[in-house]
Amino acid sequence: MLLLKKDLFIGGVVLKEFEFIEKIKPSYYRNSSVIKGIGDDAAVVKPPNGYELVIASDTMVENVHFSFEYMQLRDIGFRVLAANLSDLAAMGATPLYYAVNIAVPSTYSDEQLIDLYLGMDELAKKYKVDLIGGDTVSANELVITISVFGKVLPNKKRLRSYAITNDIVFVTGNLGEAAYGYDLLKSDVLLENHFTDRHKRPTPRIDFTELTDSISRMSLNDVSDGLASELNEIAEASNAVIEINWDDLPVHSKMASIDTEQLKKYVLSSGEDFELVGTCSPKEWDLIKEKTSNKLQVTPIGKVTEESNTPEVFLTIKNSRTILHKSGYSHG
Amino acid sequence: MLLLKKDLFIGGVVLKEFEFIEKIKPSYYRNSSVIKGIGDDAAVVKPPNGYELVIASDTMVENVHFSFEYMQLRDIGFRVLAANLSDLAAMGATPLYYAVNIAVPSTYSDEQLIDLYLGMDELAKKYKVDLIGGDTVSANELVITISVFGKVLPNKKRLRSYAITNDIVFVTGNLGEAAYGYDLLKSDVLLENHFTDRHKRPTPRIDFTELTDSISRMSLNDVSDGLASELNEIAEASNAVIEINWDDLPVHSKMASIDTEQLKKYVLSSGEDFELVGTCSPKEWDLIKEKTSNKLQVTPIGKVTEESNTPEVFLTIKNSRTILHKSGYSHG
Structure with a gap:
């Protein structure tokens, strides 16, 4: 003892x-x-x-x-x-x-x-x-x-409550890579590639924070619990409705062939990518693009459509618009 | 998983x-x-x-x-x-x-x-x-x-490196009570008294810090690892020699009848009392006495006798002076 x-x-x-x-x-x-x-x-x-x-x-x-x-x-x-x-x-x-x-x-x-x-x-x-x-x-x-x-x-702090109507929703890097890497490791513990490295040694996006310090307002979360969860947190904290489009979500070309249902899990529900997801005004979005150009991939994935007491996240996939829940599960 | x-x-x-x-x-x-x-x-x-x-x-x-x-x-x-x-x-x-x-x-x-x-x-x-x-x-x-x-x-920060020659060494409260309380609990898990309470719910000595904020210089440690260990840390950080007297160490009257060897373990080597032990100038010692009077027991237990590149703590017990090691073990 x-x-x-x-x-x-x-x-x-x-x-x-x-x-x-x-x-x-x-x-x-x-x-x-x-x-x-x-x-x-x-x-x-x-x-x-x-x-x-x-x-x-x-x-x-x-x-x-x-x-x-x-x-x-x-x-x-x-x-x-x-x-x-x-x-x-x-x-x-x-x-x-x-x-x-x-x-x-x-x-x-x-x-x-x-x-x-x-x-x-x-x-x-x-x-x-x-x-x-x-x-x-x-x-x-x-x-x-x-x-x-x-x-x-x-x-210059970036709270998740800072999203407002008309904001552009953006995400750094690609989504779902760490979870894909983890699954690859499960089938071959010795495998070493871009995806396994993303699981083992994720990059905190400190560079994004530094590159965008001139932006006046941003809401921001890191994707530790999956995109769906993080977007819902921003929507709830900001009392806002967020709309994103499946086709806009950044996915590594080598993941394109993955079965759609599995890919949705990786991209929407898998955490620990440690990419950043946030929102900013359309005007400042241009500045973000300029500041990060050739340095860090930042992709627009949707919009904050309104402020509302019933915060919600919608996902449009193949012209079908569904509610995206925290878990990543979506239904019409 | x-x-x-x-x-x-x-x-x-x-x-x-x-x-x-x-x-x-x-x-x-x-x-x-x-x-x-x-x-x-x-x-x-x-x-x-x-x-x-x-x-x-x-x-x-x-x-x-x-x-x-x-x-x-x-x-x-x-x-x-x-x-x-x-x-x-x-x-x-x-x-x-x-x-x-x-x-x-x-x-x-x-x-x-x-x-x-x-x-x-x-x-x-x-x-x-x-x-x-x-x-x-x-x-x-x-x-x-x-x-x-x-x-x-x-x-006003109180680093363990702040002890200097001629400082008075002092301790708040009594020593060894939490360890004694823990031993009592081991023999009777339902016992509730002053000592068991000292084990379960120790008091952080925030009041001492507040009462003595006018003191200009103090070295200070909390007794988390036992008096011997804490005094050695002060001696090492300050490059100082500390002398303390067994008879001056504050012990609860109900612990007086404990066998001497066991009592030495409680008082010198047992941590988690969360009392404070420190040193200050003789002049400021009077101020500490005045400020804490009727509010918190603070006892002088020895002196910083010299600054030295061979820091050491000595314990005098019944006219015999021995080195007090970190562990609480002492030998002549």
């Missing part, structure tokens, strides 16, 4: 939390706003003046959100941080810091845990994000919680 | 994350600095101008940090948040917000989960702290991660 103990038991040897922390502790901080990082009861930061602080956290569990059958620890670290950074991107925020809380079985070696952190650090380096704290405790299965912190100017 | 799913499975019924969130979502925020709380991809806050933001997080696991044999879900919620708030107190920070990430088995009912949140809310109400976000996912054992956020004026 480890009750009242904070030591981490690894490979039968008691590894003091302190020693482990020394190994993962950054030697310097990328952001000067980190006043006190790892090494006290808490971290101390001073986000830049004039900005608001954006805070998100996500927990992922072994065999629920990831599986060792298809992924290495390094991929898992990468993916959990990517999912969190995606939440910051969906708020229009620039990432600053992250904290990692891990519950881990006693069978894990020190090196395995460090692999997990190395996966995170690949992304952290790219986006200049600092590890400022966390906790590592003993458990029977691997549970990883990451908290991320970003900054946003007050008038 | 729940892979790629974020729904929470409860009692065989799929409870959408959204519905659960609606149940625990606060109807208003206690802090006006919460700009966007629960209900988007992330929370948005604007900590008051001139302050630094203090961030801490702690994970607790079923059968590692708490046991259902001795505690109700409501106690567990209370205790996990208390442990986190204690970290803020140990930095001299005033609590503002918290986020909760829970991994939970499918056998839990909605009501049980809400009980957990109610335990947290008891403390949150008292200290005017706002629940601003989090996540609930499915797992095989209960793992709770709480992140807390507080504010502190730049010159």
Whole structure:
């Protein structure tokens, strides 16, 4: 019974939390706003003046959100941080810091845990994000919680409640690729291609947020729970009716041959693509196209047709208009 | 396999994350600095101008940090948040917000989960702290991660590196009560007294932080891993030598009859009392006594005797001076 103990038991040897922390502790901080990082009861930061602080956290569990059958620890670290950074991107925020809380079985070696952190650090380096704290405790299965912190100017945050009538609805990248990649991995765990990579190492669309910081108003969500769910969240938060067209939804050419019903599941209901879906005025849509041109695929997929106390999302497919429910299920 | 799913499975019924969130979502925020709380991809806050933001997080696991044999879900919620708030107190920070990430088995009912949140809310109400976000996912054992956020004026933060020669070493409350209470519970799970309550529902010493905000410099730690460990952390971070006296350590009168070796374990090595231990100048010690008088027990237990590149903690017990190691083990 480890009750009242904070030591981490690894490979039968008691590894003091302190020693482990020394190994993962950054030697310097990328952001000067980190006043006190790892090494006290808490971290101390001073986000830049004039900005608001954006805070998100996500927990992922072994065999629920990831599986060792298809992924290495390094991929898992990468993916959990990517999912969190995606939440910051969906708020229009620039990432600053992250904290990692891990519950881990006693069978894990020190090196395995460090692999997990190395996966995170690949992304952290790219986006200049600092590890400022966390906790590592003993458990029977691997549970990883990451908290991320970003900054946003007050008038540049992208809430899902910001959609208004006549807005263009857009989405970054292609839809359904991560879920397709996951299915491919299930049939061949060793397969490595664009789609399997999209499942293992999703790209948080921080670049979209940066490229479009001159846009005055945008509603925005990341596609973590599937397009249908995210669009319904925007519709509900904005009290709006959204209409999208099946033929406009961006799908990778190599997925075109997939059976239509299966493709609908991938494109409408499968999450964890971590693309962004949002709305903006028709005028600013031109600016988004200009700013992202040759850098990031952004596709118009529909319109906000009206503001309404009965928010709804409609999908038109082959001239038939049906209600698109959160689950991705649609009926006329 | 729940892979790629974020729904929470409860009692065989799929409870959408959204519905659960609606149940625990606060109807208003206690802090006006919460700009966007629960209900988007992330929370948005604007900590008051001139302050630094203090961030801490702690994970607790079923059968590692708490046991259902001795505690109700409501106690567990209370205790996990208390442990986190204690970290803020140990930095001299005033609590503002918290986020909760829970991994939970499918056998839990909605009501049980809400009980957990109610335990947290008891403390949150008292200290005017706002629940601003989090996540609930499915797992095989209960793992709770709480992140807390507080504010502190730049010159009033209490780092463990702030101890200097001639400082008085002090501790709040009594030592070893929570561990003694836990042992009492092991022999009688139904027992309810001061000590069992100290194990189940520890008090974060936010009041000490508030009462002593006029003190210019203090080093401070919370006693989460035992007095010996915390004093060594202060000594190491400050490059200092600390001397404490066994006879000065505050112990509840009802614990006086405990066998000396066992009492030493409780007082020196047992954590989770969540009292504060720190150091300040002799001049400011008088001010601390004055400010806390009749409100909170604060006891001088020793001195910082010198600054040194070989930091050390010494314990004098019955005229015999020994090195006090992190573990609480001492030898001459």
